[in-house]
Amino acid sequence: MEKTAKTKTKKINSATLEGFEAQKVEVESSFTKGLPGFAIVGLGSQAIQESKERIKSALLNNDFEFPPLKITINLAPADLPKSGSQLDLPIALSILYHKKNIDLSEYLVLGELGLDGSLKDTNSIFPIILSLKPKKVIIPLQSAEKVSKIPGVEVYAFSHIKEFEEFEPKKVENNDFNYSHIKIEGKKYYYLENFELDFKDVLGQNQAKEAALISAAGFHNILFEGSPGVGKSMIIGRMRYILPPMSLEEILEVEKYNSLEGKEVTFKPVRPFRSPHYSSTKAAIFGGGSRGAKIGEIAFANKGMLFFDELPHFQKDVLENLRLPLQDKKVLISRVNSKIEYETDILFAAAMNPCPCGNLLSTNKECRCTELEIKRYKNRISEPLYDRIEIYLQMTEDDSKDTVSSKEMFEKILTAFEIQKGEFNANLPENYKFDMKNGAYEILKKAIVNFGLSKRSEFNLLKVAKTVANINKRNKIQKEDLLKALQFRRR
Template sequence: MFDFVTKEVEVETTFIKALPGFSIVGLASSAVQESKERIKAALLNNDFEFPPLKIIVNLSPANLPKNSTVLDLPIALGILLQNRDIDLSEYLILGELGLDGSIKETPDIFSIVLGSRYKKIITAKSIAKKLALIPEIEVYGFENISEFFDLKLKPVKPTKLKYKHIEVNNKKYYYLDKFEVDFKDVKGQNTAKRVALISAAGMHNILLEGSPGVGKSMIINRIRYILPPMSLEEILETQKINALEGREIDFKPLRAFRMPHHSSSKAAIFGGGNRGTKIGEISLANNGILFFDELPYFNKDVLENLRLPLQEGKILISRVNNKIEYNVNILFASAMNPCPCGNLLSKKECRCTELEIKRYKNRISEPLIDRIDLYFQMSEDSDTSTISSKEMYQKVLIAFEKQIKRGYFNAKLPEGYEFQIEKDAREILDKAIINFNLSKRSEFKILKVAQTIADLENYDKINKKAILEALNYRKRT
């Protein structure tokens, strides 16, 4: 892996007549240089006799820094199989060696395999079954270097995902039917829960505003568990990130949820860094939720740089020697207080001046607000009625099937998409455009939200009710 992008490294070995020695060339890091001692011990402990020759290993391309210990196994095989007529050029070989010759997995193996062009993989047996779930590849797992003395290649049989799924257009989409945190714990706030349902069903960006304690964060934390089912490709992409972060690869169809602190730097959110380009929170949230709590307190530069990722679904990190582009298909969720002290909409006395409130709200620019589909102002609620996440998820599944057949989540519909809208609904929207001076982006945003509402209610077309509800969830300026 090089800056989160898989780069192919070819291992070349040769034995030359010279004083016995072992050299690795090709911009190898200290971790890779140390592999010489691991490889020597592993081979000698398995009765391999090194010839009285100088061994030179070249890691090509020579100008690309190499820093992964997965190169242990291909280097060892280059030495072990030097005089044997075995062609492994079609195989991607990955694994770290123990001193006893055991083959170990590393956190970056899963990511490397996903990003490579190879269809045949040789690696540690401990990770082989997990890799075998990746479509269209054959995985061969080995426990010890000694197994290569009498090489027999037998692919690992993949196990099937044991999660519930629905099938749309002959493709399976997986989901969890257990909810670690449940909407039934949220008492009242029925409209806010309705907004959360619409956000989850269509993957719409959402902003909740309200005094401390009304349930903003509580609601957004629960959105994760009612997000639409995941395709196998999305699950693999999520597990790729989990592997890079050192988390367990479990293939659970649960979308990512990232909640950075408002003091996070621009590089922490978007990626970058002085020593190699690293991905940030926004890329780690791919296919899931990026949640900014206390939105106005985030650095102004961070907030303004959100515009392009939210609009285009990608982010470009440019450095003098390197340019990396990442996909950022996210649901951006945010929460804020109505004023710096937070009491403006509560029964408590607000201590803020008009100027302080104005400055607080002006930290969020109109172009950023224009990219948030759903806005709702929450207030204290004495209602105790509840709805469970399971009930809400049944509606999400209905809307999901409609969107998959359409080809996009509603929030990601391409510009110029032709909505099926009833005549009286169109008339109401046209009046709203004139009366509220709505931009083309705002009009399109309202139509996308209305489409999700129509899907949730199983309507064939966007009707008057859907348009009126969608208009109610826009931020008034």
């Protein structure tokens, strides 16, 4: 029996997303004599199966030969589910170059094809490259501006399939950030001084503004309790714009999530702010899904703030499951077919009324709630969750007109950030040794006895005190720093 002739198998490197981390995919192509056909194997999604028509049209519409052979494309590893139209380009190039000796083995190739042969950006290209950090990439010109921000990656961009007829890759220069920055130990941290919501709009509430300043400077979790209208949400909403500067790695990480969510990638050094409604499900907050694990609001808030307004109205299982990511700074989602773990380095901010009607602390309105109703309302929040909130303040009506601008507050945060050397006091390791002086240790011992502080409460108190010291341009905790931290401790 006569053997079927075949050409040499070609291989082109590409990738797919699994959850929000990238996995390498090897596009293998084989061309054999027989009835013409075009098959893609290797657990490709519907979008990948539909790529056959896009690729065929793109090649034929640009006067390229589509081989009258039996074409088999294998996406290896074969047992890994693949998705996304970014595999169009490597599949098309494997067909285009089936008779040419062009080696693409040093490149990671990604891109979607239009029917006219134009190359298009996809939401997955930027996160894939950020995750894998390959040395060289071939991508659509539409993707080049954002991908060129990733350090250590050589970008070669094309706008049309015609440009691959004679393969002459041209490198795109890396773009730098033109934002204000500070340098700490040779590393740049970027920031904006455009305060879209300014603290100068908040009249009075000096203690609450001080609590917000300390929380933002050290990334400490914060809870405001008070009657409706005292300014809880107003203050927390303005905290986003005074949060500490961001490193390049943090900006890229934030934009990775924005790209996955389909948002515009801007590379602005503004930390994310997520404020889900209290009716949100556990899956919406933490991630989930029946077929594959998907990320939730807490992941999109990574490196920024997660704000729960009307805290006691959130579902009980949401509040209880919040404890672990606040403590361990990560969440693991396990499903039958997939497991993903993601970072949750967030500043958790919350606001709540003192009772169901909201008037318990009001000096102008009468509370309509019974003691039992108030007890049930507050018992929705467990003590372990309270224990993970480092700054707490009861707010009441304030008729004063004192103001402070966000710019003034941000200057103090920059000072503290430089003393913290680009890290946050909220993330100090449990074995950290605090440096105390001028009677601070004696105050701490009295607080432990008088308030019955647990080890976690004591550690949280010292972290807040250290941030107070940093704001005041000190590294050692003094007596007044500890007393200030005690003012913001829940009793």
